[in-house]
Amino acid sequence: MVLEQLIAITEKEKKARKEICIRCCMAAGCMSSRGAEIKESIEKAVSEKGLQNRIEVRRVGCMGSCGQGPMVGIEPAGLLYQHVTPENAASIVEGLSGGSAEAELGDPKHPFFSRQKLIVCANSGRIDPERIEDSIEAGGYLTLQHVVSELQPSQVIDAVLKSGLRGRGGAGYPTGLKWGTVAKSPGTRKFVVCNGDEGDPGAFMDRSVLESDPHRVLEGMAIAGYAVGADQAFIYVRAEYPLAVSRLQTAIRQAKHHGLLGNGIFESTFNFNVELRIGAGAFVCGEETALMASIEGRRGQPHPRPPFPAESGLWGFPTLINNVETYANIVPIVKKGPDWFASLGTEKSKGTKVFSLTGKVRNNGLIEVPIGITIREIVEDLGGGAPDGAKVKAVQTGGPSGGCIPVEHFDTPVDYESLVGLGSIMGSGGMVVMDEHTNMVDVARFYMQFCMEESCGKCIPCRAGTVQMYELLTKIVERRGTRNDLEQLEELCDLVKHTSLCGLGQTAPNPVLSTLRYFRNEYLELLNKEVQESGSSGVQEQKT
Amino acid sequence: MKVIKPPLPSEDKRWKIVDAKMRRLGYAGHALIETLHTVQESFGYLDKEALSFIARALRVPPSRVYGVATFYNFFSLKPQGVHTCVVCLGTACYVKGASQVLAAIELYSGIKSGETTSDKQLSLLTARCIGACAIGPAVVYDGIVAGHRTPDNAVEKLEGVIGDGA
Numbered sequence: 265m266v267l268e269q270l271i272a273i274t275e276k277e278k279k280a281r282k283e284i285c286i287r288c289c290m291a292a293g294c295m296s297s298r299g300a301e302i303k304e305s306i307e308k309a310v311s312e313k314g315l316q317n318r319i320e321v322r323r324v325g326c327m328g329s330c331g332q333g334p335m336v337g338i339e340p341a342g343l344l345y346q347h348v349t350p351e352n353a354a355s356i357v358e359g360l361s362g363g364s365a366e367a368e369l370g371d372p373k374h375p376f377f378s379r380q381k382l383i384v385c386a387n388s389g390r391i392d393p394e395r396i397e398d399s400i401e402a403g404g405y406l407t408l409q410h411v412v413s414e415l416q417p418s419q420v421i422d423a424v425l426k427s428g429l430r431g432r433g434g435a436g437y438p439t440g441l442k443w444g445t446v447a448k449s450p451g452t453r454k455f456v457v458c459n460g461d462e463g464d465p466g467a468f469m470d471r472s473v474l475e476s477d478p479h480r481v482l483e484g485m486a487i488a489g490y491a492v493g494a495d496q497a498f499i500y501v502r503a504e505y506p507l508a509v510s511r512l513q514t515a516i517r518q519a520k521h522h523g524l525l526g527n528g529i530f531e532s533t534f535n536f537n538v539e540l541r542i543g544a545g546a547f548v549c550g551e552e553t554a555l556m557a558s559i560e561g562r563r564g565q566p567h568p569r570p571p572f573p574a575e576s577g578l579w580g581f582p583t584l585i586n587n588v589e590t591y592a593n594i595v596p597i598v599k600k601g602p603d604w605f606a607s608l609g610t611e612k613s614k615g616t617k618v619f620s621l622t623g624k625v626r627n628n629g630l631i632e633v634p635i636g637i638t639i640r641e642i643v644e645d646l647g648g649g650a651p652d653g654a655k656v657k658a659v660q661t662g663g664p665s666g667g668c669i670p671v672e673h674f675d676t677p678v679d680y681e682s683l684v685g686l687g688s689i690m691g692s693g694g695m696v697v698m699d700e701h702t703n704m705v706d707v708a709r710f711y712m713q714f715c716m717e718e719s720c721g722k723c724i725p726c727r728a729g730t731v732q733m734y735e736l737l738t739k740i741v742e743r744r745g746t747r748n749d750l751e752q753l754e755e756l757c758d759l760v761k762h763t764s765l766c767g768l769g770q771t772a773p774n775p776v777l778s779t780l781r782y783f784r785n786e787y788l789e790l791l792n793k794e795v796q797e798s799g800s801s802g803v804q805e806q807k808t
Numbered sequence: 809m810k811v812i813k814p815p816l817p818s819e820d821k822r823w824k825i826v827d828a829k830m831r832r833l834g835y836a837g838h839a840l841i842e843t844l845h846t847v848q849e850s851f852g853y854l855d856k857e858a859l860s861f862i863a864r865a866l867r868v869p870p871s872r873v874y875g876v877a878t879f880y881n882f883f884s885l886k887p888q889g890v891h892t893c894v895v896c897l898g899t900a901c902y903v904k905g906a907s908q909v910l911a912a913i914e915l916y917s918g919i920k921s922g923e924t925t926s927d928k929q930l931s932l933l934t935a936r937c938i939g940a941c942a943i944g945p946a947v948v949y950d951g952i953v954a955g956h957r958t959p960d961n962a963v964e965k966l967e968g969v970i971g972d973g974a
Contacts, residue, residue, distance in 0.1 A: 465897070468939035505939055563875055628941070710899070
């Protein structure tokens with residue numbers, strides 16, 4: 265592949281475009297509500313009316329408002345239909361040829377859409393994720409071509425560093441610094457790894473990105489490989505995401521076929537091969553050292569850092585490991601320049617962040633917003649508040665490693681530091697809204713059960729501590745707990761947090777700590793009154 | 809040293825698929841998880857014979873193969889029922905009532921999560937999160953996701969799924 269061929273494909277695609285494009289969402293959410301049948305029935309209606317020359321029916325990725333799905337969009341009219349069924353899908357075509365559409369019309373001007381800033385998801389819901397030509401028409405691989413033929417690796421790293429991009433997996437380590445370390449680390453081989461093991465329950469950003477625009481991630485990885493000097497990459501994706509896996513397989517095959525991955529990319533000396541690795545259902549594999557153990561075909565057990573993967577990763581070689589969303593940010597940064605990217609977001613956290621907004625909120629779905637937006641704006645303006653007139657009580661961010669943020673702190677701008685200040689974390693981007701009917705102690709127990717079952721068992725604080733904390737929480741939820749139990753729980757939280765080996769154990773107490781911080785009264789209300797009143801019987805109970 | 813490849817466990821054509829996977833990855837130790845995936849995909853579960861064959865073919869200790877196969881939730885050492893029903897217990901599904909959905913299905917089927925009915929018709933499983941959070945509570949019937957489940961419509965759908973196969 266050379267630049268001329270890329271341009272030729274773009275031109276050919278542009279010419280083939282028709283007057284009207286009907287976009288059918290075929291990401292996992294809408295697919296489960298008969299998305300494929302809807303597309304078929306629209307296609308049938310188009311051909312029955314003889315409109316094939318005017319109307320194109322396109323499979324696209326996620327349009328964001330998954331809760332209102334299945335979604336169908338019409339371009340250039342900018343119409344958006346929601347809750348479409350295979351039965352009323354044909355009427356959408358009717359609507360385009362003078363008749364009226366029965367399908368429910370959505371509002372593309374709703375804050376849910378208008379307040380978003382699309383960088384990572386720019387192509388999501390617009391291009392066909394299973395056609396590389398669609399990606400190329402949208403400018404795909406042009407940036408890789410520019411990087412490979414005109415930039416030095418150090419210039420790429422400088423651009424990423426200057427952009428201020430921080431790891432989107434949750435910890436927020438500056439991406440440029442990590443790239444620089446890997447580039448400088450001595451090693452006969454180097455690897456690039458993409459972490460798509462999105463294990464946080466309640467989060468589906470990576471799934472959406474991989475299902476909607478896989479080539480963006482591949483291109484970002486290839487640029488990373490060029491910058492750090494790696495020729496082999498692995499993408500690690502959860503087995504729970506079969507559609508993302510199959511679209512990635514298709515994308516890798518197409519990119520190889522077009523010479524955009526493989527040897528001598530764009531007639532340079534740069535080689536880059538990508539292999540897919542499927543996870544097998546272990547939350548701990550989202551931790552980078554555990555993930556690499558899993559790629560090596562071993563149990564996903566973490567090891568102490570240092571050495572960091574940047575120095576000694578896969579098979580002991582320097583390894584660059586970033587999250588899906590981080591790689592998806594690379595192409596726009598290189599293309600539009602680091603200054604443009606750095607102009608978005610807050611002082612310390614640049615750019616946008618994709619969140620999956622779910623739980624007790626009217627508009628469920630995937631959103632991409634500038635970092636620094638307040639939680640209130642996300643939950644109330646974009647999300648539309650809790651359904652059925654209920655009051656929102658808290659929002660949970662960061663999954664089992666994060667915490668619950670109560671409504672009185674909703675005016676806090678969302679960035680890495682401020683969320684940590686509130687006792688939660690940015691995490692990979694799950695936001696689960698909870699309303700007044702949610703029992704916070706039960707939520708804490710839910711997460712503790714999760715961590716207990718997912719603990720890999722290597723270090724004792726996590727393996728044994730999570731079990732004990734779960735037992736104590738169960739006791740409290742079942743109204744058998746005493747003040748003594750509560751004290752013991754807090755003590756254990758502190759111990760597990762400070763002595764566990766990896767992130768799983770170190771952050772496992774967070775949901776308990778944050779609910780204790782903001783909803784302590786809910787714990788106190790559940791304590792066994794009889795035992796409390798009779799003084800120290802809780803202690804005696806333990807001695808016997 | 810010439811490496812002797814162990815013979816395939818049986819004439820079953822599915823072993824050829826497994827062998828092709830191992831060959832593509834050069835019979836290297838790191839192919840273990842990928843190989844286990846292929847065996848489970850082809851046979852539905854991992855039996856002792858499969859595990860010891862993989863250990864010999866990839867030249868890794870059987871203890872490691874067994875360790876890996878039991879470490880990951882996705883692998884099953886027991887045969888599954890004709891139909892599978894996976895209830896998602898991710899956070900978003902949970903706050904919207906997934907535990908009631910699971911309870912209703914357990915009551916209907918008479919088995920607990922992780923079990924298979926005695927007539928081998930149904931295996932009931934739970935998932936950490938299948939990423940269908942926006943349409944929760946979600947249940948996966950024979951690999952097909954259904955969103956917005958309630959205790960009633962989840963059981964109703966399950967009746968339909970089992971009925972179809974009978």
